[in-house]
Amino acid sequence: MGRIPCSSKEELNKGAWTALEDKLLISYIQAHGEGNWRNLPTRAGLKRCGKSCRLRWLNYLRPDIKRGNISHDEKELIIRLHNLLGNRWALIAGRLPGRTDNEIKNYWNTTLGKKDKAQTSVEAPPGKSTQKMLPTESGATEPSCKVIRTRATRCSSQVIFPLRPPASQVTPLKGRMDQEMGDGAVVEAHPGTPVLGSLNFEVNDLRKPSDGEFEERFDEAMFKDWSADPCLNDNSTVGLESFAFLLDPDEWP
DNA sequence: AATGTATTCAACCGCGTAAGT
DNA sequence: AACTTACGCGGTTGAATACAT
Numbered sequence: 001m002g003r004i005p006c007s008s009k010e011e012l013n014k015g016a017w018t019a020l021e022d023k024l025l026i027s028y029i030q031a032h033g034e035g036n037w038r039n040l041p042t043r044a045g046l047k048r049c050g051k052s053c054r055l056r057w058l059n060y061l062r063p064d065i066k067r068g069n070i071s072h073d074e075k076e077l078i079i080r081l082h083n084l085l086g087n088r089w090a091l092i093a094g095r096l097p098g099r100t101d102n103e104i105k106n107y108w109n110t111t112l113g114k115k116d117k118a119q120t121s122v123e124a125p126p127g128k129s130t131q132k133m134l135p136t137e138s139g140a141t142e143p144s145c146k147v148i149r150t151r152a153t154r155c156s157s158q159v160i161f162p163l164r165p166p167a168s169q170v171t172p173l174k175g176r177m178d179q180e181m182g183d184g185a186v187v188e189a190h191p192g193t194p195v196l197g198s199l200n201f202e203v204n205d206l207r208k209p210s211d212g213e214f215e216e217r218f219d220e221a222m223f224k225d226w227s228a229d230p231c232l233n234d235n236s237t238v239g240l241e242s243f244a245f246l247l248d249p250d251e252w253p
Numbered sequence: 254a255a256t257g258t259a260t261t262c263a264a265c266c267g268c269g270t271a272a273g274t
Numbered sequence: 275a276a277c278t279t280a281c282g283c284g285g286t287t288g289a290a291t292a293c294a295t
Contacts, residue, residue, distance in 0.1 A: 016263075016289080038280060054281080055264065090283060105284075106262050 013047045017056055021046055025053055026061055059102045066098030070107055078104060079112060 013021070028044035034057065037050030046053060059065075070078075074096055081092040089101035089108075096104065 014265080036280090050280080051266090051282095052264075058282095059263075087284065101283075102263075109285095110261060 011047065012041075012049055012052075014052075017048075017060075021048065022056070022061060025057060029057060029061075055102075059100045064098055065100065067103075070099075074099070075112070078108065082108065082112070 024044050024046050028040065028046075032043075037054045040046075040050055040053050041048045044053070048056075077096060078092060081095060085091050087105075089105040093099050093101040093104050
């Protein structure tokens, strides 16, 4: 493809932004709005790549950004959303007004992630996976769920697998299905499509909501009552229990 | 006070996706 | 349909700062 990486333009500034650069970027965006990041630096008189400008604006200069002091409620929400979505920082940030994906990612990696790691290292023997394990009927343990994910994918749609799909509806899954997938897996159909539910059946019966629906579905009400989710109402075979694996086992009765 | 170590977080990097041609 | 390009994302890095010795 031959795209020129930001870093190859040697005349561009790198590293920390100066107050003057910030001022130039803010005043340009205030006058012309966001977008067209590629041409923005030249027009704004900045020796930065568009990518860098975008990042600086989104993560630091935007007026609606809340900085620091993650509240207890926000922390709880981050933990729950992370349980649900994994490292989808942008999606998680979308549910936390004023917070950026970068901030949440940093917060997780420095604070919550460490706690999680410390906890799992106590639960799991050294050298083994830190994935949470659930006891089986036989007394052995198995992963509570698997999260298989491609990297840096955008989530613009979702696919829900019911536990027992109607045999009449058969649609081939477009995307990558990892062979490692087992029962109760959370997988991500390619491109950027999270798949929730058990896969203890042949892969068929997809529901693909229209663009924009996805964001709407992850709202606070959803965490209070899964049954409120309209995509579940369409499918009578899916019970709340089928999502138990998404939550911390300790919290599930 | 000086030095070493740990932590935080802004910024960079590379890749996947969507949109345009 | 194939190719190109801009954007957006998650992973990672490294400078700045805080803390410990």
